[in-house]
Amino acid sequence: MDINKKVEEFEKDIVKSTQEVVSIKSVGEEGKPGKPYGEGVSKALNKALEISEKLGFKTVNMDGYVGYAEYGGGEEYVGVLGHLDVVPEGDNWKYPPYGAEIHDGKIYGRGTTDDKGPIISALYGLKAIKDLKLPLSKKVRIIFGTNEENGSKEMKYYREREKPPVAGFTPDADYPIIYGEKGITIFDVVKDLKVKLRGDITVKYIKGGQRANVVPDYCEAGLSAEDAKALVKNIDEFSRKNGYDINTEVKNNLVTVKVTGMAAHGSTPELGKNAVMQMFALLGSLSLEKSDIMDFINFFNTYVGFETDGKSFGVALEDKESGRLSFNVGTVSMNEDKIAVALNLRYPVTFKYEDMIVPFNKRLEGTGIRIENMENSDPLFFPSDHPLIKSLQKVYSEQTGKEAELLAIGGGTYAKEIPNIVAFGPIFPGEPSTIHNANEYVEIKNLVLNAKIYAHAIYELAK
Structure with missing residues (x-):
């Protein structure tokens, strides 16, 4: 038988x-x-x-x-x-x-x-x-x-x-x-906010996302503005121009900004619409004064933006077996003292952790941004x-x-x-x-x- x-x-x-x-x-x-x-x-x-x-x-x-x-x-x-x-x-x-x-x-x-x-x-x-x-x-x-x-x-x-x-x-x-x-990494990139944002508009807080391995579908920020009406007008124009789903609420001189994106799994970030990066793009467009928070946001807008393969960051690994590295910005948490962003990078099967983390660290040199809570699962x-x-x-x-x-x-x-x-x-x-x-x-x-x-x-x- x-x-x-x-x-x-x-x-x-x-x-x-x-x-x-x-x-x-x-x-x-x-x-x-x-x-x-x-x-x-x-x-x-x-x-x-x-x-x-x-x-x-x-x-x-x-x-x-x-x-x-x-x-x-x-x-x-x-x-x-x-x-x-x-x-x-x-x-x-x-x-x-x-x-x-x-x-x-x-x-x-x-x-x-x-x-x-x-x-x-x-x-x-x-x-x-x-x-x-x-x-x-x-x-x-x-x-x-x-x-x-x-x-x-x-x-x-x-x-x-x-x-x-x-x-x-x-x-x-x-x-x-x-x-x-x-290979799967989940970690935070953190910057202490010592040089504070001054001027007509200041950022009180930013929060968004659920987990590092999910494309965030929501991000919120609280902006203090001397002219809240003008700020709301600028945000509305930015939203229309870029096709983003952004809403505002005003209470006294605090403008609460709410960005809605679309979630996706961290292994396929290209299938989502990242609400955190939309928020960063908005904040970067407001021409706020130089400060630690704006240096951090401008760094992300320059070297990440809406890319999901790490190209501008210098970590665009790729092989024929598993394709490109995936780069997901999953969460953000910012208060007066520091800002932290949780990342989920997944690197191709024929590469090693060092192939990803060495150029990643090189990109951070001189920025005051550090890595915390690193978790790595080898390919x-x-x-x-x-x-x-x-x-x-x-x-x-x-x-x-x-x-x-x-x-x-x-x-x-x-x-x-x-x-x-x-x-x-x-x-x-x-x-x-x-x-x-x-x-x-x-x-x-x-x-x-x-x-x-x-x-x-x-x-x-x-x-």
């Missing part, structure tokens, strides 16, 4: 096991002893390990942080990494978000696609290999993560105690294969001829009859959390993604197809 026929025998069990884990509300919460991410996450991990044990696998619970099901012998192992924690369910569900109900061949519920359904598919893929007694040269671990939606801190715990797999994949993204993920990249990539391409093409195109993305997946793995499914090209949305679902036929693909992938990597 071949692998696919064996997987088909498990269809009812795959569905039942998926329903069991989806029915548990595993949103991360405050930790308790032995339950570092809360009661619900702990229940989901225990349930996954219980299912694994019933299927005949050795199971390990690493102090509630992470668990795994293991099969086979030897020192080296192939890893399949998925997570059992989910984002909050939100509103507007037509079926209960933890009901795991089946309608029209789909299981509905939070986590059905991200990642509970796919990791159960991988578990049953390994079960098919086990039942068929196919020979393996390496162990296989199905690793159940518990904190992916809140920083993947559990994988640090795992890496400190376990050696990495020699190869593997995570069903936490899209098919065919994501072989490259850009993930496998050459197209890497054995892991070739093996997964072979499996995908054989099981779907379609070309296994290689994808490089600006976002980050769970694959960055453990060496030697890539993102591989579970969402097929052209199919809708309901991840993090109301009415998240997984099609039962795709659960089974994923189990077939993952079984063949595991066997190919571990045989």
